[in-house]
Amino acid sequence: QSVLTQPPSVSGAPGQRVTISCIGSSSNTGAGYDVHWYQQLPGTAPKLLIYGNTHRPSGVPERFSGSKSGTSASLAITGLQAEDEAHYFCQSYDRSLSVVFGGGTKLTVL
Amino acid sequence: EVQLVESGGGLVKPGGSLRLSCAASGFAFNNYAMNWVRQAAGKGLEWLSSISASSSFTDYATSVRGRFTISRDNAKNSLYLQMNSLRAEDTALYYCARDPGGYYGSGTYLQYWGQGILVTVSS
Numbered sequence: 001q002s003v004l005t006q007p008p009s010v011s012g013a014p015g016q017r018v019t020i021s022c023i024g025s026s027s028n029t030g031a032g033y034d035v036h037w038y039q040q041l042p043g044t045a046p047k048l049l050i051y052g053n054t055h056r057p058s059g060v061p062e063r064f065s066g067s068k069s070g071t072s073a074s075l076a077i078t079g080l081q082a083e084d085e086a087h088y089f090c091q092s093y094d095r096s097l098s099v100v101f102g103g104g105t106k107l108t109v110l
Numbered sequence: 111e112v113q114l115v116e117s118g119g120g121l122v123k124p125g126g127s128l129r130l131s132c133a134a135s136g137f138a139f140n141n142y143a144m145n146w147v148r149q150a151a152g153k154g155l156e157w158l159s160s161i162s163a164s165s166s167f168t169d170y171a172t173s174v175r176g177r178f179t180i181s182r183d184n185a186k187n188s189l190y191l192q193m194n195s196l197r198a199e200d201t202a203l204y205y206c207a208r209d210p211g212g213y214y215g216s217g218t219y220l221q222y223w224g225q226g227i228l229v230t231v232s233s
Contacts (some may be wrong), residue, residue: 002154016198033216034216034217034219036219036220038155043190044225045223045224045225045226046155046205046220046223047223048219048220048221048222048223049223051210051219051221058219072182074127089154089155091155091157091213091219091220093216093217093218097171097213098157098160098169098171099145099157099160099218100157101152101154101155101156101157102154104154104155
């Protein structure tokens, strides 16, 4: 049972927009701690996708965006491409548990 | 280019020990906090431990506290994870990852990751 809750899977057709939610609690996301997102392509290490709720590291396409409100955060991907098929993980900080992750969401591009 | 390369994994019997290493290059290692994260096959990510840039502060997940010890040698640009009393449930791919700053904590995120090293605990 992960501290942050993500849907196990989402899917979308090429060109569409998909969102992935990440729901925490008052001891982590609801306490004002930032949410960060990672993309893990098949067989590779995770890669930082979004940090500080909304910021993209250099090299990450503008198609990826993050938002946060209260205990919830979301990752949005617009103009879906086949290469976006991957697992996506959210991460935050918890007052008691330190660094915490969501269980991960598998994105399938139809 | 930031590079993190883990080594030291392998097969170990339950109750045994293993020491993982992470060789860092492409950045001023002594300026950044570092972390260990693991991932069991087909599962999610689990944070294990963090260490500040100067080794002054360390933190551990409940699942490994008292069994694992994080350390670093800034002169050798290396991060370590000493793992004792290993259990079958410790079987996973272990990643080292760099923090964005010198201290870990509420602002921690994993800015750069190594490729991971496999640890298998089995009799």
